[in-house]
Amino acid sequence: MRKLFSFLFASLDGYHETHDHDIHWQDVDDEFDAFDLAQLDEAGAILLGRVTYEGFAEFWSTPAAHEADPIRAKRLNALPKVVVSRTLREAQWENTTIIGADADVELRKLKEQPGKDIQLIGSAKLTGYLIQAGLLDELRVMVSPVLLGGGNPAFPVSGQVSMELLRSRQFSNGNMLLVYRPHASGTAAEPAV
């Protein structure tokens, strides 16, 4: 069975973004860029929540994206995309599958398909859901050297989830990559995405 891992940024105080969705505190430099592209190479499919999906689809399918970041644009457009949403009916972006109901069943099926691993990108709510559903194999967090003092939580779970720290990497700009294997906590509501 292939692995499902989630990658997202978080502040040291556990927020994914400010209340007004500001993510400018995330420092992405050349070292991050090389890491991020290598990580994308691990993926045979990418999984996204609806909000992240719509942002990605809007940008990465454009000629501007191909010009600004041709390597990443080519890969993101070519990779199969899976978006979890109960409201999205039709996907404009190429190679997209929508999971509208029975997310846990459909995602289990997706993991059982042959191929490279599945990468969930930047979707905090979906990450929280997958942790509690026992479907997330790795939680990869880039902890930024910042306190936000408030915002939308990076790991919205209800109740305590213990994890195993698999590895860590300190980046020269102060970002800290922490990679965990979450232990299933047993309870998970369907994701509200």
Place this chain on the structure above:
Amino acid sequence: MRKLFSFLFASLDGYHETHDHDIHWQDVDDEFDAFDLAQLDEAGAILLGRVTYEGFAEFWSTPAAHEADPIRAKRLNALPKVVVSRTLREAQWENTTIIGADADVELRKLKEQPGKDIQLIGSAKLTGYLIQAGLLDELRVMVSPVLLGGGNPAFPVSGQVSMELLRSRQFSNGNMLLVYRPHASGTAAEPAV
């Protein structure tokens, strides 16, 4: 001028304790114990918020503490203690000074005294105050491999605080030590401790 550093545990989602003050998720083993004693050796004085101070005073001054953990008990009793509190009038624990008002002025004076560094232990509210007052030189966080899903924040600050990551250390039990130099954010109310 001597350095003021704060050491505290936090969950990956940024909580210091659950709402009902549970800290049993903090994993302290022999490796932690050696680290913690070495860190205590860096300190010429320890600084505590009222709640932590009262817990420490109650336990570490007893014969039971001397029996259970003689090295740490001896050091904690001998070290000068400084507690920040507007309600505490009298301290029973030996070598204690109470700072009741003008905390920022008094703590600046304390930092200007000769001697080894000052260690703030386990006091989230006071840590948040010191960060915003520009008085904290190092924030040392032991990130536990756990999500609490809610609780009392480990870093209660209002507004964004950027920091510099100075160093990190991965412990074999999955704890991750992250050491930051906070940049002063400019605004700080007197601590409500």
